[in-house]
Amino acid sequence: MNARSSSGLKAVAGVLLLMLLIPVLAACGGTPAASPTAVPATAVPATAEATTEATPEATTEATPEATAEPTPVAENQAVYTEGDLLAVAAKECGNGYTGQIKEIVAVDASTVKFVLCAPDPAFRAKAAFTPFSILPSEYLESTGGTGDLIEKPIGTGPYMIDSWVRGDSITLKRFDGYWGEPANTETVVIRWSSEAAQRLLELQSGTVDGIDNPAPDAFEVIANDSTLQLKERPGLNVFYVGMNNAYPPFDNEKVRQALAIGIDRQRIVENFYPAGSEVATHFTPCAIPNGCAGDAWPEYDLEAAKALLAEAGFPDGFETTLQYRDVVRGYLPEPGRVAEDIQAQLAELGIKVTIQVEESGTYLDKADAGELKGLYLLGWGADFPDITNFLDYHFGAGASKQFGAKFDDLTAALQQGASKPTDVEREPFYVEANNLLIQHVPMVPIAHGASGTAYKGDVAGAHSSPLTSEYFAVMAPGDRDTFVWLQNGEPAGLYCADETDGEALRTCEQITEALLSYEIGGTAVKPGLAESCDPNTDLTEWTCKLRTGVKFHDGSDFDANDVVMSFAVQWDAANPLHVGRDGSFTYFSSLWGGFLNAPAE
Known part of the structure; x- marks a missing residue:
C-alpha cells in the first residue's frame, strides 16, 4: 500500500473515531468538537484529532473533556482541527521535524494566524511568493490535489485560464469579478520558443507584443529600434x-x-x-x-x-x-x-x-x-x-x-x-x-546575469521585473484587445505550489494570488489577499487580516479556511491532497524548513 492510500485510511479512521466519541462526550457533559462531516472524508488530512492547546482561537468552545484524551497516531506529526474554522499544527518543533511553522489557524473567517518555531524576519517576503498563492479549499478537495488542478487553476487574480493547448499556447481571459483594478486587456496569449532569435524576429514582425530574455547581442538592436522598447533587468x-x-x-x-x-x-x-x-x-x-x-x-x-x-x-x-x-x-x-x-x-x-x-x-x-x-x-x-x-x-x-x-x-x-x-x-x-x-x-x-524584456513601442505599462514576475494586467497593447507574450518555454504545470520553473510561476502570477504581493516591477512587499500581516514582538507569530468580499474565479468566496487548506496540503506530506504534478513541493520544504511527516531520505 502506498503512503497516500495509508494516509487516506488514517483520515477515515480519524473521522470515525470522532463520530464514536461525540455521544460519549455529550453523555459526560462535555461540549463536542465540531462535526467531522464539515470536511469531506476524502479531504480530511492525516488525523482528525482536535486540540485546544494547538489552536486556542479556533476551539475556544471546546471543553477540556472534548480534547483531553485524543488518540495519537504515533508516526503522524500533524494535528488538524475541523469545523467551521480549520487549523493545522505540528505536534512539536524539533525532535525530527525541521520545519519553521508550528501552527496555522483560521481565527475567524477573515483572520489567519501563523505560529512559528523560531523568529522569521522574511515571513512577509515568503508570504508574497506565487507558490504560496491561495486556492479554493473546495477545489483542492474536488480535484484530489491533481487532475484539473494542474492545468486549470482557480484563483482570485485579474485573469482566469481560458484554455491550454499543449505545445502551442495558453490563453487567459480577464476576470470581471476581480476585487482590485481590472486588467487593461481582455485577453492574454502566452506562447513560447527556446530560440532567442525567433523571439526577436516575431517581436520585430509584429506577431507578438512582448518577449522575455532577448539574446545578449540583441540588446543594442532593440534599444536602437524606435518601434520597440527594451526593459533591462538587474542581475538578481x-x-x-x-x-x-x-x-x-x-x-x-x-x-x-x-x-x-x-x-x-x-x-x-x-x-x-x-x-x-x-x-x-x-x-x-x-x-x-x-x-x-x-x-x-x-x-x-x-x-x-x-x-x-x-x-x-x-x-x-x-x-x-x-x-x-x-x-x-x-x-x-x-x-x-x-x-x-x-x-x-x-x-x-x-x-x-x-x-x-x-x-x-x-x-x-x-x-x-x-x-x-x-x-x-x-x-x-x-x-x-x-x-x-x-x-x-x-x-x-x-x-x-x-x-x-x-x-x-x-x-x-x-x-x-x-x-x-x-x-x-x-x-x-x-x-x-x-x-x-x-x-x-x-x-x-x-x-x-543581466537580462531584460522587450515590447512593441505602443505597449503601455511595459516593464521588466527583477523577480521575473512581469504583471500583464497593467499592460495595454495599443488599441488591440489581445496581448501576446512570447517566453522561453512551456510550463510543466500550473499548480504552482508544485512548480519551480519561471515560465509556470509567471503564468500563475496572472491567475492566482498570495496573501501579500510584490510591487509591480520591483521587490517591495505590499498587501495582497491580506490587507496586512503583522508580527508579535519576537517575530514568532504573524497575524494576517484578510480582504473581505473577494471571489474566486468559480464564484466561491475567499476566506481563512482557504488559506489554511492551501498551506496545509503543501506542508503535510501525509495529507491526501499533497499530490500535485510530481509531489515535490520544493519551494515549501526549502523556504519553510521542511514538511510535516516528511518522507524518509
Whole structure:
C-alpha cells in the first residue's frame, strides 16, 4: 500500500473515531468538537484529532473533556482541527521535524494566524511568493490535489485560464469579478520558443507584443529600434555548475574544490553575457543583504586545480557528463555555447566531458530528486529579496536532494541566520555560511546575469521585473484587445505550489494570488489577499487580516479556511491532497524548513 492510500485510511479512521466519541462526550457533559462531516472524508488530512492547546482561537468552545484524551497516531506529526474554522499544527518543533511553522489557524473567517518555531524576519517576503498563492479549499478537495488542478487553476487574480493547448499556447481571459483594478486587456496569449532569435524576429514582425530574455547581442538592436522598447533587468540571479555528492567522483571534496578554481568564470561572463552582468563572487547577489558576507570565491588557478585533482587521486582527470536544458534564462543567456566552453575548459584539467541536453521539465524534476549524476548547469533568479531565498532554498535543512547529502555545519549556520530579526544580527551566520560554501563546494557560482524584456513601442505599462514576475494586467497593447507574450518555454504545470520553473510561476502570477504581493516591477512587499500581516514582538507569530468580499474565479468566496487548506496540503506530506504534478513541493520544504511527516531520505 502506498503512503497516500495509508494516509487516506488514517483520515477515515480519524473521522470515525470522532463520530464514536461525540455521544460519549455529550453523555459526560462535555461540549463536542465540531462535526467531522464539515470536511469531506476524502479531504480530511492525516488525523482528525482536535486540540485546544494547538489552536486556542479556533476551539475556544471546546471543553477540556472534548480534547483531553485524543488518540495519537504515533508516526503522524500533524494535528488538524475541523469545523467551521480549520487549523493545522505540528505536534512539536524539533525532535525530527525541521520545519519553521508550528501552527496555522483560521481565527475567524477573515483572520489567519501563523505560529512559528523560531523568529522569521522574511515571513512577509515568503508570504508574497506565487507558490504560496491561495486556492479554493473546495477545489483542492474536488480535484484530489491533481487532475484539473494542474492545468486549470482557480484563483482570485485579474485573469482566469481560458484554455491550454499543449505545445502551442495558453490563453487567459480577464476576470470581471476581480476585487482590485481590472486588467487593461481582455485577453492574454502566452506562447513560447527556446530560440532567442525567433523571439526577436516575431517581436520585430509584429506577431507578438512582448518577449522575455532577448539574446545578449540583441540588446543594442532593440534599444536602437524606435518601434520597440527594451526593459533591462538587474542581475538578481546566479548561474552555477552543480554537483551531487552522492555520486563519485563528486563525493570527494578535493575534486569539488578543484572544480571551484578550475573554471575560468571571467572568461564565460566576458564571452557570453550582456553588459551589466557580473562574475559571481558569492552564490547570492551582493544587492541582497548579507549576500556577499564572508570571503569571495577563489580566483581561477589551473595549476592549483590540477594539484588538487592529483591529491584526490585523479592526476589524469576522469570522465563525466555535463547536463543542461536548452532554455534561455536571465542567468544563462546562451546555454549551449556556455556548456561547450566549460567542456573545453575542463579538458585542460584532464576531465573528459560528454554534453547531454535534457527536456526542461524532466531536467528540473531530476535535479530536485537528486538524479543528475554528473556536472549540470542550473541557476536561480530571486523570488523575493532575502538571502533565505538563495541559500535556504538550495542548501538549507529543507532543501531538495539536488546536491546530495546536506552539510550539517552549513544547515546549522543557515538556521541561525534565518531566525535573527536584523541584517546586522544575521551577518555572522552568513559569513560562516558563505565560507562553508567555498569549503564544501556543492556548486561553482559563475555569473549574475543581466537580462531584460522587450515590447512593441505602443505597449503601455511595459516593464521588466527583477523577480521575473512581469504583471500583464497593467499592460495595454495599443488599441488591440489581445496581448501576446512570447517566453522561453512551456510550463510543466500550473499548480504552482508544485512548480519551480519561471515560465509556470509567471503564468500563475496572472491567475492566482498570495496573501501579500510584490510591487509591480520591483521587490517591495505590499498587501495582497491580506490587507496586512503583522508580527508579535519576537517575530514568532504573524497575524494576517484578510480582504473581505473577494471571489474566486468559480464564484466561491475567499476566506481563512482557504488559506489554511492551501498551506496545509503543501506542508503535510501525509495529507491526501499533497499530490500535485510530481509531489515535490520544493519551494515549501526549502523556504519553510521542511514538511510535516516528511518522507524518509
